Amino acid sequence: MTPDRKSTLDYKSMAFPGEWDEETLKSKFLEFMNELIRETQSNLPPKRLQYQVEQSVEYENIRKQWSDLTPTERLNGWKQLLEKAEDALKNVLPTCVQCGECCRKGSPTLHLEDLELLQQGKIPWKQVFVLRKGEPVRPPDEKNDGKPYFLLDDRIKLREKQEGQGCVFLDDTTDRCTIYADRPIQCRAQACWDPSESKELAKGVYLTRQDIFEKVELLMNIIVEHEKRCSFESLHEAFKQLQESGAKEPEQFLALVSYEDHFRDFVSEQFHIPKGELELVLGRSFASLMPVFGLKVVEEPDGTKCLVAEGENSSHP
Ligand code: SF4
Known part of the structure; x- marks a missing residue:
């Protein structure tokens, strides 16, 4: 552990969790994880870290028992959570924890394999649209200083709530995808823990209007x-x-x-x-x-x- 990291852990350990209700515990914990990410300059989205920890047995046990714990037990439980967060940052699970971070950045582009999802009605037709060749689109993540670039080919995409406001299938209240079992291949390939996995997909075949309407x-x-x-x-x-x-x-x-x-x-x-x-x-x-x-x-x-x-x-x- 670096000296800086230790100072954050010590600082947060000096909090008085004995007074907190469950909601305060949750918000203090999120605050701690944000600080942890900032200090370590990790590229991991804070929500991703939060969801990974929240899905652990230790977190669930502490949260469930919180109202019955004595102040000393709460302090121990709080320290345990802080260590769990540090551990999660070092050992990011190679799996989607449905934190919604990727979905908030934008909607996926569809590939040929996704055509079935449309044909079987798992994705409604009205929730897709085409970006045409030459169309100006805004880059994700403020790349290119946020200036639009021009598409070299057509792309079929899921709709967004508003441009740049995240995928239409993301439930903002739960952070969950409402079609998770039937999500497009790009969503399955998105790997916030290892961006090289997503790059592999870029070599796949994109869905076109010709594929959809050829008959x-x-x-x-x-x-x-x-x-x-x-x-x-x-x-x-x-x-x-x-x-x-x-x-x-x-x-x-x-x-x-x-x-x-x-x-x-x-x-x-x-x-x-x-x-x-x-x-x-x-x-x-x-x-x-x-x-x-x-x-x-x-x-x-x-x-x-x-x-x-x-x-x-x-x-x-
Ligand atoms: S389809 Fe689901 S997983 Fe894919 S971006 Fe939309 S909300 Fe996220």
Whole structure:
């Protein structure tokens, strides 16, 4: 044990757990684990450590008996927990303890093996969507200074609560996955104790819209037509021209955003596909992605649409 570590353990051991109720015990213990992680500069998420310890027999016994323990027994129990946390940090179990940390960072991308989960209804179709080739996406973990990067190919993903707010299947109250037994392969491969295991999966085959809709000719035709008329390549080109004009000539950019909107309205109405579910067929709308370009579309009182920088409410000063 390093001198620094010993000082934290001593400091926390000098607390007076004799007075604590069970809730206080839990919060003090979490506080201690956060400090432990900070001091040791471990990459382990604090919740991961917390859940590993909380699933041990020793923790369960101390927690259950807590209200009946004498102050001296509580002090001994508290010290035992601190040692258990230190031990857990040194001997991280090579298994998922369902702490929800990976799920909070974002939702998984689906692989070909996950198609069955969709076909068998274990993952509802409305909870997946496509990110299209060329689409700007925000990197996880503030990589690349949080700047968006552009996808080289389509990716099918589970929805997130809000972009960057964690997987839609994560129950925030319990930190548990609500489809754990039927979770996608990427979730199974995620190994917070050994990131190299997750990297191995990157060599796998991603699920595509072609895999999903290959037998539905009509939808495949719509996808091809949408790509032809509303590709991200054309949106980037229009955005480049908008920038070159110093934002003085937004017509081409706006026309494309608005055309894409009409395209999806048409498909939704003609083929009775709810707009939300259309995101698996056509991806997210150009209009919904304007914030990634630092813009938003505003409708003026006379019905005309214009582009303004995000944060502004109107094109007029
Ligand atoms: S599907 Fe389940 S395990 Fe996978 S990220 Fe979502 S909540 Fe987590």
